[in-house]
Amino acid sequence: MDQLTDKLIDNLGAIVGRENVLSKADELLVYECDGLPHHKHRPRAVVFPSSTEETSAIMRELARAKVSFTPRGAGTGLSGGALALDSGVVIEFARMRKILRIDVENRLAVVQPGVVNLHVSRAVLPYDLYYVPDPSSQPSCTIGGNIAESAGGIHCLKYGTTTDHVLGCRVVLAGGEIVDLSAEYNGYDLLGTYVGSEGTFGITTEATLRLSQVPPAVRTLLAEFAEVDDASHAVSAIIAAGVMPAALEMMDREIIRAVEASVFAAGLPPDAGAALLIELDGIEAGLDDEARKVTGICMEYGARNCRLARDETERKKLWAARKGAFGAIGRISPDSMIQDAVVPRSRLPEVLHAAYDIAARHQLRIANVFHAGDGNLHPLICFDSRSADQVRRVKEAGRELMEVCVAAGGTITGEHGVGLDKRDLLPLVFSEADMNAMLSVRAAFDPLGLCNPGKIIPMLRGCGEARAISAETNAVPLATKLQSAVPPPDSIEELSEIVKRAAAQGLTITPAGGRTLLNTNPATNLIVEMSRFNKIIEHEPADLIAVAQAGVPLTTFNQKLAENGQWLPLDPPDNGHATLGGIIATGLGGPQQFGYGRPRGSVIGMTVVLADGSIVKAGGRVVKNVAGYDLCKLFTGSYGTLGIITELIFKLRPRPAREATVVANGSIPELLAAARGVLDARLFPVGVELLSSSLASRIGIEVDSAALLIRFAGNEKGVAYQVEQALLHLKNASIEETGVASDDSWIWQNLAAVPVREAPSFATHVLPTKLADTSLDSHSLWQVGVADGRVRTFKHVQPNTSLDPLSQRVKHNLDPLNLFRGHDYEHAA
Amino acid sequence: MAQQGEKLLACIHCGLCLEACPTYVITGDENDGPRGRLYLMRAVAEGRLENTSDAFRTHIDRCLGCRACEQVCPAGVEYGQLLEASREELSRAQPKSDFTDKVLRFVLKHVWLSRTRLRLFFGSARVFRDLGLPRFLLKTGLARLFSQRAHFALALLENSRTIFHTSGKSVPSASQTDGQSPPVLLFAGCVGGGLFARVNRATERVLFANGFKVSAPEDQVCCGALHAHAGDLDGARELARKNIAAFKSGEPIVTNAGGCGAMLASYGHLLANDASVAEAAAQFSSRVRDVSQQLQTVEAEAAPLNKKARSVPDTTNGRCVTYDTSCHLLYGQHAGDASQQMLSAVVGPNFVPLEGSERCCGAAGIYNMLQPEMSGRVLQEKLDHVRETKAQILATGNPGCQMQIGAGAQLAGIKLQVCHPIELIDEAYAQAGVYGDGE
Known part of the structure; x- marks a missing residue:
């Protein structure tokens, strides 16, 4: 060990105590790899902090010594992400394993990063709550690692991945700066950008997690197929039929046999070519109908047999078998390479064929166990690492497999992350311009370049620093006075040209869509109308995705999707003109965001023109994707200040068969209390909105002081049951005046359309339990999301647009000339 | 180690x-987890690390061997087997020369392998215990004047005492069973025979009452678990061969100590490479079962308490009972369920489940003497859960665990009595009059 290291170890020891630093070569050996052991890099030291402050001090010391570092939790990751390259230091969080706070009423938990995923759910189960993301490693993996990877799991088809369930993170940046990132922050969605950044942005030392109600009823079906092909066709058919299973998993013959030989044997049919495990959950009413529907589809697509799990014991066994499948491969092979790729669901059959072909060509055994509902493949290729030839063949096969997936419109990782393992595959899905944009954001978080270096993005020629913009000398001037408009561009290339010329002339730009919310910054020179970006490019019902240009109005888009029984479930402030680009640029949700999520959760991919005129893509066209940084989150809600969105890819939902709204009249405190009662009754409303009487009157509902609207959506029986239960609860809460709107779409359309140009809305968030303390009177205009704590008032409030230093760095790195002036963010900058 | 490659x-x-x-849960150091080890x-095995490495020694030594x-x-x-191979490798590559280890090696070799000396050893321990000396030293605080380790050792010995009055429960003689009674062989165990003879007697009485003809072969010796855990596989094999000879008759071998049971069940593996006994060893291992598993073979209507057609007597006098599963009973013998079912048959509503019952208590053979600090931390967690149950009696199916939890509770000031589940069954039988009019 050199002197420099000795000194560093001493200094780290002074911070955490010498016994909390490992530095002997032999003890560092086990830290040379993670769950993907063919990558090996031994760290210089391993240090165990016990608090945010210690972590910050460690990172300050490492910055001083210019030594890079890598955070690590349980080391169960499958991308080589938790390895310290170039003799960096591993910062290990296994000792920060306390659940700090559980807030049952507001359904959240605050935890340290070393808390094991499963322990969160175990701790809140007595309150009928759970933490949704459930990667197969959940008995061991830590929340910190889950956040770094934006871990998925079996149940993310219906409920989303880690990014949808993290409400806030305390993050230490390289150099020791501590920042709090929050989902409710009124500015750039740095949290969304941070989750899934694989430890290259900073280190989580505390996380606030969303807890969800345990569904009161579950049905698990086991369908056996003779052929993988039939099973994969059935998967697409189930989704296209409008069923939204909580989980939809496939296991092929090799996997079934390996599992059945392990401690996780669950009685899976060893002679089947493939088995589907399908889980449906929700309220009891109507669930059997759905199970019958799924069974019908499976049989129609050639299932030999499709049956319900006999009891809870068998259900648990089946899932344990599924989750233990990866490990069970250890029985049939000395080593295995687990792959992780996502393809559009509808392309599963051909991609699986190709996977078996590739393995056969390389004379390797392959087994498949995967999240079929998401199109998230996990081919396991068996080999023996002691044979150099086999290692070579595995690598070749792995790469070919990835190429096939990408060619089918997929991506190179859905949940395991890029890390070290797939770094060199990233150019398969992203161009150099895309990766440069990612590097710019990375440089904003980690200007020192010390955070987990060498991961995710291969070394590029450009270094991610903001690039100088070449001035165009012979360009025709675009505008000569303030606030003029150029002819609406027709293509992305034209738009890119306008941006380049504006930059050269020192003009500032604001994009405009339906002008629903546009509150033009006076400092804007040019308004660029996006009206000609009005094409709906693609809708694939079996994949539950659609691609459209930014200028398409939401109403038009949803009319088109409705032809196939699907929709984009957003209800932002919208008088019928709001465009997809505008909705995403503002990121504003509406009353039903409680049930369907905010716009940030619906965007899976986008194309953006940046300040230097470069055209970059973020995300992709598959529902699960952790390749590269999630820049979609960054642009969503950035009010056009970071780039101009031209094209969007959305994940969709099946249209509910039935919707109904319970309307109640009462005093504000009574209605608030009653609404909370309904929320705690294990019902699943999509929106619970309290309106002042004046607002209610504007949309055609006359009440004394306030109106409570509770909307349910789903199948016939489920909605009928929930409406009945909600009415019962309201009655018990002595709310006498209630009614049910069976044809209720007018209520929600009118509510969204309350004109906002004349009375700009201002939304803020409080904890749902604090709503009772918020001063609300019946005369002014306001609406409150009782379930999510959203308070929307209609008065002129100057939004707080000051940017924190981190956001300023992001803005500066992406738009150094401050070209984009959509919102007033830059005033404070 | 190299032979363990596959x-x-x-x-x-x-x-x-x-x-x-x-x-791992305690240190968070991956070297202290199964995957790291x-x-x-x-x-x-692959020559990337010297077998003389400190890390190898420290972290293999620190393993409890609970096999969870x-x-x-x-x-x-097959972690348990790999662990034993590693310990053997260590004992060759890095022979220890400290006092504790010398004593340990000497005792394992010269006391445990000789029946006479072993009897003498436990005989003196018993006399010491039954004279009340440990109790006196602990109560007066004098014990604390010795080393912390000796202090704990005294508490262990003190907690091998019985919590029931056994007088009046006579051991039935073979004549009480008829020719139809299926014979079973009792494995007494070294600590079992030395300090827990009453548990062996209770096991015999309960088995007799359930219609088994019990005998305990004279020539049986210690199971060899202590040797195997300490890396002395040759010593373990020597004992195994003796036991295989002593139990050659082919009848079921019944144990009441999870540690012994798991060891006996692994003779097949231990002697797999010795062609002369490999087959006999495998056959021996397949005959091993915990007493609770043996009792599971009895038809419900033939169970003594049912035959007596009386309500089950409350042997606990209203006190709450909890149950801690011995790791080796659970992971080595897979008898955790059987043991708990046997217990709940007589404890009924007074039973309180113990959170983390499946986790090690830190006794782990003589780990508590060799790694007192880590053992203490593991024990602490167990005691915290025991406190939460508010139970007054804890039953556990292994003498090491019984002494460990009893000693821990005593030193922590928790009012807790520890016994073997079979003692509670025995007590219930006695009170219900299963053994005749009894006392």
């Missing part, structure tokens, strides 16, 4: 074992 390759490094491991073993990791391992890694 077994080591089974580990795919998934890490599902981490949270099952008591030492296997990684060290593999590095030694095997239960959650999807790849089926």
Whole structure:
């Protein structure tokens, strides 16, 4: 060990105590790899902090010594992400394993990063709550690692991945700066950008997690197929039929046999070519109908047999078998390479064929166990690492497999992350311009370049620093006075040209869509109308995705999707003109965001023109994707200040068969209390909105002081049951005046359309339990999301647009000339 | 170690074992988890790490050997066997020369392998205990004047005492059973025979009452678990051969100590490479069962308490009973369920489940004497859960665990009595008059 290291170890020891630093070569050996052991890099030291402050001090010391570092939790990751390259230091969080706070009423938990995923759910189960993301490693993996990877799991088809369930993170940046990132922050969605950044942005030392109600009823079906092909066709058919299973998993013959030989044997049919495990959950009413529907589809697509799990014991066994499948491969092979790729669901059959072909060509055994509902493949290729030839063949096969997936419109990782393992595959899905944009954001978080270096993005020629913009000398001037408009561009290339010329002339730009919310910054020179970006490019019902240009109005888009029984479930402030680009640029949700999520959760991919005129893509066209940084989150809600969105890819939902709204009249405190009662009754409303009487009157509902609207959506029986239960609860809460709107779409359309140009809305968030303390009177205009704590008032409030230093760095790195002036963010900058 | 190559390759490094491991949960150091230890073993086997390495020694030594990791391992890694091989490797590559180890080696070799000396050893321990000396030293605080380790050792010995009055329960003689009674062979165990003879007697009485003809072969010796755990596989094999000879008759071998049971069940593996006894060893291992498993073979209507057609007497006098599963009963013998069912038959509503019952208590053979600090931390967690139950009696199916939890509770000031589940069954039988009019 050199002197420099000795000194560093001493200094780290002074911070955490010498016994909390490992530095002997032999003890560092086990830290040379993670769950993907063919990558090996031994760290210089391993240090165990016990608090945010210690972590910050460690990172300050490492910055001083210019030594890079890598955070690590349980080391169960499958991308080589938790390895310290170039003799960096591993910062290990296994000792920060306390659940700090559980807030049952507001359904959240605050935890340290070393808390094991499963322990969160175990701790809140007595309150009928759970933490949704459930990667197969959940008995061991830590929340910190889950956040770094934006871990998925079996149940993310219906409920989303880690990014949808993290409400806030305390993050230490390289150099020791501590920042709090929050989902409710009124500015750039740095949290969304941070989750899934694989430890290259900073280190989580505390996380606030969303807890969800345990569904009161579950049905698990086991369908056996003779052929993988039939099973994969059935998967697409189930989704296209409008069923939204909580989980939809496939296991092929090799996997079934390996599992059945392990401690996780669950009685899976060893002679089947493939088995589907399908889980449906929700309220009891109507669930059997759905199970019958799924069974019908499976049989129609050639299932030999499709049956319900006999009891809870068998259900648990089946899932344990599924989750233990990866490990069970250890029985049939000395080593295995687990792959992780996502393809559009509808392309599963051909991609699986190709996977078996590739393995056969390389004379390797392959087994498949995967999240079929998401199109998230996990081919396991068996080999023996002691044979150099086999290692070579595995690598070749792995790469070919990835190429096939990408060619089918997929991506190179859905949940395991890029890390070290797939770094060199990233150019398969992203161009150099895309990766440069990612590097710019990375440089904003980690200007020192010390955070987990060498991961995710291969070394590029450009270094991610903001690039100088070449001035165009012979360009025709675009505008000569303030606030003029150029002819609406027709293509992305034209738009890119306008941006380049504006930059050269020192003009500032604001994009405009339906002008629903546009509150033009006076400092804007040019308004660029996006009206000609009005094409709906693609809708694939079996994949539950659609691609459209930014200028398409939401109403038009949803009319088109409705032809196939699907929709984009957003209800932002919208008088019928709001465009997809505008909705995403503002990121504003509406009353039903409680049930369907905010716009940030619906965007899976986008194309953006940046300040230097470069055209970059973020995300992709598959529902699960952790390749590269999630820049979609960054642009969503950035009010056009970071780039101009031209094209969007959305994940969709099946249209509910039935919707109904319970309307109640009462005093504000009574209605608030009653609404909370309904929320705690294990019902699943999509929106619970309290309106002042004046607002209610504007949309055609006359009440004394306030109106409570509770909307349910789903199948016939489920909605009928929930409406009945909600009415019962309201009655018990002595709310006498209630009614049910069976044809209720007018209520929600009118509510969204309350004109906002004349009375700009201002939304803020409080904890749902604090709503009772918020001063609300019946005369002014306001609406409150009782379930999510959203308070929307209609008065002129100057939004707080000051940017924190981190956001300023992001803005500066992406738009150094401050070209984009959509919102007033830059005033404070 | 190198011969273990194939077994080591089974580990795919998934890490599902981490949270099952008591030492990993405490230190958070991957060297102290099963996956890390296997990684060290593999590095030694492949020549990437010297077998003389400190890390290898420290972290293999620090393993409790509870085998909880095997239960959650999807790849089926035979961790317990690999651990023993590593300890053997260590005992050759890094022979210890400290006093504790010298004493240990001497005792294992010269006391445990000789029946006479072993009897003498436990005989003196018994006399010492029954004279009340440990109690006196502990109560007066004099024990604290010795080393902390000796202090704890005295508490262990003190907690091998009985909590029931056994007088009046006579051991039935063979003549009380008829020719139809299926014969079973009792494995007494060294600590069992030495300090827990009453548990062996209770086991005999309960088995007799359930219609079994019980005998205990004269020539049986210690199971060899202590030797195997300490890396003395040759010593373990020597004992195994003697036991195989002593129990050659082919009848079921009944144990009441999880540690012994698990060891006996692994003779097949231990002697697999010795062609002269391999088959006999495998056959021996297949005959081993815990007393609770043996009792499960009895038809419900033939169970003594049912035959007496009386309500089950409350042997606990209203006191709450909890149950701690011995690791080796659970992971080595897979008898955790049987043992708990046997207990709940007589405890009924007074039973309170123990959180973390499946986790090691830190006794782990003589680990508590060799690694007192880590053992103490593991024990602490157990005691915290015991406190939460508010139970007054804790039953556990292994003498080491019984002494460990009893000693821990005593020193922590928790009012807790510890016994073997079979003692509670025995007591219930006595009170219900199963043994005749009894006292």
